Amino acid sequence: MSKIVVWLIKNIWQKRLSEKYKNKYHVMCRFYPTCSEYAVLALNEYGLFKGLSLARLRIKRCTIDNTESCYDLP
Numbered sequence: 001m002s003k004i005v006v007w008l009i010k011n012i013w014q015k016r017l018s019e020k021y022k023n024k025y026h027v028m029c030r031f032y033p034t035c036s037e038y039a040v041l042a043l044n045e046y047g048l049f050k051g052l053s054l055a056r057l058r059i060k061r062c063t064i065d066n067t068e069s070c071y072d073l074p
Helices: 002-025 035-046 048-061
Strands: none
Touching: 002 035, 002 048, 035 048
């Protein structure tokens, strides 16, 4: 099941929607790797439930109030 989610992230978000979103809202990811790359790494490493949980926590940290930028791996 996690392979399906990884495929969705790579083929739908990263290849089709990511650039449109960045251009429309003029955003730049402050984290390395990006949240979608982080989600793929977490899903591959920890499986579906823990991987999605880690990805969700990472996305929650990506707010206007959070001014830190960092290198962070799951």
